[in-house]
Amino acid sequence: MPREAEPSLNEKQFVLQALQDSIRLDGRELEQYRPLELTFGDQYGVADVTLGKTRVLAKASAELTVPYADRPLDGIFNIATELSPMTSPAFEVNRPTETEVLISRLLEKTVRRSGALDTESLCLVAGQKCWSIRVDVHVLSHDGNLIDAACFAVVAALRHFRKPDTSMEGGVLTVYTPAEREPVPLSWLHSPFCVTWSFFGEDGDIAVLDATWMEEQVSSGSCTISLNKHGEICQIAKLGGVPVEAVSLLQCTNVALIKAKDMSSKLDRWLTEDAKRRDKGGLLAELSAENDRVPDI
Amino acid sequence: MTTERPLVLPGDTIPPHLIPSSTTKPLRLGPGLRHLPPSDIIPVVAGQLITNHQKNSMWVEYNNNRYLPTPGDLIIAQIHRSGPDFYYCSLSPYTPHATLPHLSFESATKKTRPQLQPGSIVYARVVLANKHMDPEVECVSQSTGKSDGLGELKGGMVFDVSLQFARRLLMAKSREEGKVEVLEALGAEGLAFEIAVGRNGRVWVGGEDPKAVVVVGRALKETDEGRLGVEEQRKLVRRLVKGMK
Numbered sequence: 001m002p003r004e005a006e007p008s009l010n011e012k013q014f015v016l017q018a019l020q021d022s023i024r025l026d027g028r029e030l031e032q033y034r035p036l037e038l039t040f041g042d043q044y045g046v047a048d049v050t051l052g053k054t055r056v057l058a059k060a061s062a063e064l065t066v067p068y069a070d071r072p073l074d075g076i077f078n079i080a081t082e083l084s085p086m087t088s089p090a091f092e093v094n095r096p097t098e099t100e101v102l103i104s105r106l107l108e109k110t111v112r113r114s115g116a117l118d119t120e121s122l123c124l125v126a127g128q129k130c131w132s133i134r135v136d137v138h139v140l141s142h143d144g145n146l147i148d149a150a151c152f153a154v155v156a157a158l159r160h161f162r163k164p165d166t167s168m169e170g171g172v173l174t175v176y177t178p179a180e181r182e183p184v185p186l187s188w189l190h191s192p193f194c195v196t197w198s199f200f201g202e203d204g205d206i207a208v209l210d211a212t213w214m215e216e217q218v219s220s221g222s223c224t225i226s227l228n229k230h231g232e233i234c235q236i237a238k239l240g241g242v243p244v245e246a247v248s249l250l251q252c253t254n255v256a257l258i259k260a261k262d263m264s265s266k267l268d269r270w271l272t273e274d275a276k277r278r279d280k281g282g283l284l285a286e287l288s289a290e291n292d293r294v295p296d297i
Numbered sequence: 298m299t300t301e302r303p304l305v306l307p308g309d310t311i312p313p314h315l316i317p318s319s320t321t322k323p324l325r326l327g328p329g330l331r332h333l334p335p336s337d338i339i340p341v342v343a344g345q346l347i348t349n350h351q352k353n354s355m356w357v358e359y360n361n362n363r364y365l366p367t368p369g370d371l372i373i374a375q376i377h378r379s380g381p382d383f384y385y386c387s388l389s390p391y392t393p394h395a396t397l398p399h400l401s402f403e404s405a406t407k408k409t410r411p412q413l414q415p416g417s418i419v420y421a422r423v424v425l426a427n428k429h430m431d432p433e434v435e436c437v438s439q440s441t442g443k444s445d446g447l448g449e450l451k452g453g454m455v456f457d458v459s460l461q462f463a464r465r466l467l468m469a470k471s472r473e474e475g476k477v478e479v480l481e482a483l484g485a486e487g488l489a490f491e492i493a494v495g496r497n498g499r500v501w502v503g504g505e506d507p508k509a510v511v512v513v514g515r516a517l518k519e520t521d522e523g524r525l526g527v528e529e530q531r532k533l534v535r536r537l538v539k540g541m542k
Contacts, residue, residue: 005390
């Protein structure tokens, strides 16, 4: 397996020196993200996120299956991450690197364990039939800060996804094709976003948001904060690296909240734009089989 | 000189009037062309066919992503480790290391040779590049024994650009033929910097002020990635220098 090419001494020194003077190589502020872009695919549940030169594609899919024996009332929800050799020759198929394991762990903690998706709503027949929702994350281009981009892609894909409509009549479960009934969105409870800080210097006194790959290679530690727009923190991961002052970490979470709110409003806007684009002639509401459940008494 | 620059695709037949026909010099084929005996010349890549009647040579100008070492190329190499007689250095990531003999420096002897740490950067010239051998580079001119500006690059920052852009920067008339004005424009704005361009797509920029180095690097990368014309390059430089102050 070829090793990842290391930056030269000159580059390491220069990046650190420039960060001391609050200069970044791409002219950004220390707390500024690269331009975040999102495009949805033709299908439901495909989100392509670019963050500067980092590009991540997430695809959500659903399939009918049997629930786990110990959780008969819950559906199944999985996130699969893949870092292929297309991203960099240092990644190999079927041999997860440390980066890959860390990303999937963090996504798992952020999206799955925080209860963003209501898994109980995925159950169709208790103990017999449920939906299994799976999100595949493909990293297409790696220029640092994979976690934030991947998390944004997963949340966008899941919120964009529509699963086939089903009905239960007299013990018979019917799954409708998209032609018969308009697919329905998942029951989504809150949208967590990851915000990653990188720390530089021997005592970690320089904190930088959205580090590029070059900056990540010279950083002395990083901390990922997952939170939603209400400021509810799902997890904080500070895996090794230099110790950081508690006060500056608090400061980081405050900025992270602003960034999460910003990402949340961006995602809402893109989702409405996409819904408008798909809703040709305003027919989508009529095609939907869901009624408003207003009792007419 | 070059007059017509037609676009060729792999396997195209080259019109006979474009093939230089000097009787005194042998025809030299550059990158992207292959001679099929007895007398066919076909392009093997897509790009612009360029012919030079004075040198009786022709080649295809295209933007490939992988650097293939060619003797005489000036490159920026990164030292990987030191062996008993050579430094092993990388010209591009994920390719076999090139060798740099310990004595290929200006006035170097066994005792006075420069001690380069792993990860330091040298500006060097390719001397040997065979298909099945590791390339060899040097930091001294074999004929004069002088370094001619080659050697270790201290401080500064390295930026990656495309191979074609690096070639354009290195052209003798980079402004007229390469359509690169960005460095002149940066100099005209009063920025002080040094620059070394490697044909392996790496550009070293040195200077006292890190701000200026970053601005030069950004100007080069944006010119390369945005394929900016001369006028756009001037605008870009003005914008970047304005944002710096």
